[in-house]
Amino acid sequence: MALTFWGTAVVIFLLRPAASTPRAFFLLGQVAALTLTTGQLSAFNVAWASRLFNLALCALPPLLVYFYGTSSSFPFSLRRRWWAPFLFVSLLLAFPYLLWPLSCLRQSGWYADLRWAVHSYLGLTLLAVMGGLVYIYITTRSGDLRRRLRGLAFGTVAGFVPLIFLSLLPEMMWDTGIGLPYQVSFLFLMLIPLIYAYVIVQRDLIPLDRFLNRSLVIFTLGLLWAGLYLATMSLGLLFFHDTPLLQPVVGALVTMGMAATFMPLRELLQRMVDHLFYGGWYDYRTVIARVSHALSGVTSRQELAEQLVGPVVEKLRLQGAALYLRAAEGDLALENSLGLDVPAQLPAEAVMAWTEQAVPPFPCPPSIWGEGQSVIREDAGIAWVLPLVLEGKLLGLLLLGEKREDDFFEPADTVILHTLGEQATLAAENVLLMDDLRGALAALELAQRRLLTAREEERRILAWELHDGPVQDLVALGYRLCECRDRAWQHEPALAKTLEDVRLEATRIMAVVRDACSELRSDVLDVLGIGPAMQQYACDVMQKTGVVIYLDVPRRGPKLADPLGITLLRVFQEAVGNAVQHARVQEVWTYFQMEKDAYELRVWDEGQGFAVPKLLELLALQGRFGLVTMKERAELVQAHLEVCSAPGQGTAVRMWGQVYPPEK
Incomplete structure (x- = not known):
């Protein structure tokens, strides 16, 4: 010795x-x-x-x-x-x-x-x-x-x-x-x-540490098992010492009980030893269940990065993790990183080249180590790489760092990582599909916004052309007819009467064209603003229908740029028109107010009302497009539209939003 x-x-x-x-x-x-x-x-x-x-x-x-x-x-x-x-x-x-x-x-x-x-x-x-x-x-x-x-x-x-x-x-x-x-x-x-x-x-003391961990669990389990077996057998023999025939039954029951408690006892001891050695413990079921639950409702890149990187680092006790997802350009863009020094982008072709040669998860290969900005350095602290591949298409990359403190990866961890990669792949696919859908919707909204702007521009040009062309010609025609009528009274009274009828018809046509110009585009909106434009429209409706419209709008301005200004006016016109035509009322109340960057428009009545469906688009199936058009117009300017109504309880239309909404 x-x-x-x-x-x-x-x-x-x-x-x-x-x-x-x-x-x-x-x-x-x-x-x-x-x-x-x-x-x-x-x-x-x-x-x-x-x-x-x-x-x-x-x-x-x-x-x-x-x-x-x-x-x-x-x-x-x-x-x-x-x-x-x-x-x-x-x-x-x-x-x-x-x-x-x-x-x-x-x-x-x-x-x-x-x-x-x-x-x-x-x-x-x-x-x-x-x-x-x-x-x-x-x-x-x-x-x-x-x-x-x-x-x-x-x-x-x-x-x-x-x-x-x-x-x-x-x-x-x-x-x-x-x-x-x-x-x-x-x-x-x-x-x-x-x-x-x-x-x-x-x-490298990890092999010795793994041996100590397992040996301590097995040694403690053996002592507990031996102690429990001896204690239960002693109690059984003590109570049934007068009946030797029951002693084998006692031994069999004790053995069955010990066998039933083996796995729970071993799991409990393993958890205690892991807490003693590493300060934490996890197993396959808990990690996968929690991560799956967190990923179940993910619909955006930010949510996926938050729900995946942080929980994985916490549950698996890692020093860090990073998530890359496929960008629109085709390369992999960094979405979130905790504890790892990794570049903001990775070349998708280079990553896909070495992911095809191995079965995930696998250690970070040296082929992507280097000195450039689009490669991972050798000292980045990456232990495992989980490529998110579906049907041969690279969706993203999940990088996992080393274990925290003195913990280490075990063979059972590869099972967890493999399942984790599958869950992350499905979540990444959903997120990328949602991104594509959002992109398509954004493109559609942009096209609709441009279409609305172009349509309003065409209506404005058409209104100006009608006002400067046919309307002025009709005015001039009216003056000429009036002059001819006055001269004809002296020589041909019958002709004078006919000319007067023609002049009146020209005046009527001129009024119709002017109304059409007003419907196409309100000159007051461009010159004086949204408040006077609403007042003019309300006055015209009251003159034509006799319905009283109570206005609580600014007397002057404000002037709003298109498409917001014309959208507010169109929604106001549609709401007032619906109240007059369908609600069967004699009074309509309107309210419009702006405070700094926010605005609110309300139109309500106490008429017969109607049942509002959960989706206003369902009204289009009934041939009623007014509210659907109002909703589409509001969405194009990123505003909110609310329609409240019930049979016999009137109708209230409310639109609100910001003059300069944040970009999506």
């Missing part, structure tokens, strides 16, 4: 003589080898060996503090602050062994107290070191340091547990000779330097 400590420490020191941890392990290994060797010799009453043994015991506490301080990445100033008091106490306790021979010390009355102080000091040092390591393990955020501390703890437990539980405790509780012989249990101490050396030298 001493040779194992000595040889392991020498080899580690020769491999890394400049590192602080191998130097500390070298010193600790030499003193531990000396302690074991002199302790064995002191059993044969070798005086110098007993003296060296006690001196080595005094030297162990500061070396333990120094070694665990360096292996725990303590700052040098903090290590020196902690190491100095232990060194002082060790020198104080070792001073009697250096000053007097052991034979003289044994004859003194305080030798027993000195030995007790040395042993107590060593025990308290071990407790202090253990407490400090536990504190560091809880507070540190370094995954590598936590893995190394777990490795050191495993080496210590593997070396001392057999000695304590198989040899020392049985001897203390029962009698000498009970338990494992010390010659055998001491052999387990050789595991300490070997495991410590592996932890110091090995850079």
Whole structure:
């Protein structure tokens, strides 16, 4: 055993003589080898060996503090602050062994107290070191340091547990000779330097950490299973000891119960160990269920990025993730990134070239590493790549970072990632389809808006041409007819009467053309604004129909640019016209108001009303296009239209919005 400590420490020191941890392990290994060797010799009453043994015991506490301080990445100033008091106490306790021979010390009355102080000091040092390591393990955020501390703890437990539980405790509780012989249990101490050396030298401790995780679960499960089995069997045999025939039944029931509790108990222990090791736990069902629920209602790129990247980073305990989706240009555009330094765009052709050669999920390939802006750097921290491919078409790319802290990916994680990729692919397909649909609707709205603008422009031009052409000609014709009529009265009264009839007909035609001009385009709207245009239309309706229209509109202005101004006027005209023609009322109320950038138009009556369908488009099936046209006009200027009505309760039309709505 001493040779194992000595040889392991020498080899580690020769491999890394400049590192602080191998130097500390070298010193600790030499003193531990000396302690074991002199302790064995002191059993044969070798005086110098007993003296060296006690001196080595005094030297162990500061070396333990120094070694665990360096292996725990303590700052040098903090290590020196902690190491100095232990060194002082060790020198104080070792001073009697250096000053007097052991034979003289044994004859003194305080030798027993000195030995007790040395042993107590060593025990308290071990407790202090253990407490400090536990504190560091809880507070540190370094995954590598936590893995190394777990490795050191495993080496210590593997070396001392057999000695304590198989040899020392049985001897203390029962009698000498009970338990494992010390010659055998001491052999387990050789595991300490070997495991410590592996932890110091090995850079990647994930395999050891995985082994410790699974071993702790299996070992604890075995102890619990054995304890539960023995306890239940003992109780069963205790209650049914008078009926031997039922004892096999008890054993069978206990076995069935243990088998039924195996998987739940194992899952519970695995969850507890994962919380102890990594601070979190997840399984396939919970991750997929939560992600699927989050993606079920996603309809936009932003929602997909928010519902996918954040929850995946949180549930899988990742350092980061990033989502790319296909852009309109064909390349992949970055939608969201957490904790990863990735470019804003990726070439779709290059990504598709290497995604066709592997089955997702797979590690980030070096073929997309480089120095350009459209490639992923090698130090981006990406662990897995999930290409979102459907029917040979690349929809997007999901990049997953390394595990958080000291956690690691397991084989079961590939199943989660594979299903996650399928869920994300379906969600990405839905989002891209919705994008295409929104694009088509936006193009349709733009076409309708341009059509409306062009139609209104044509109506305005036509109104001007009618006003400047036929109307003026009819006015001139009326004057000429009036002049001819006056001359004809003197010579041909019958002809004069005919000319008067023609003049009146020309005047009537001129009035009709003027009304048509007003219907085509209101000159008042262009010159004075929306308020006077509404007043003019209301006055015309009242003169023609006798219906009273109460106006609460601005007397002047405001002048609104097309298509908003003409849309408000058309909706106002349609609502008033519907009230006059269909509501069978004698009074109509109107209201229009603008405050800063917002406007509101209301037209209501107390007429017979009607049943408003949930979709106004259904009225078109009945040949009623007025409200449908009003809704389409309102949507083109990104306004809101509300129609409230019921049989016998009147009708109210409300339109509101912003003069300068935000762009979609």
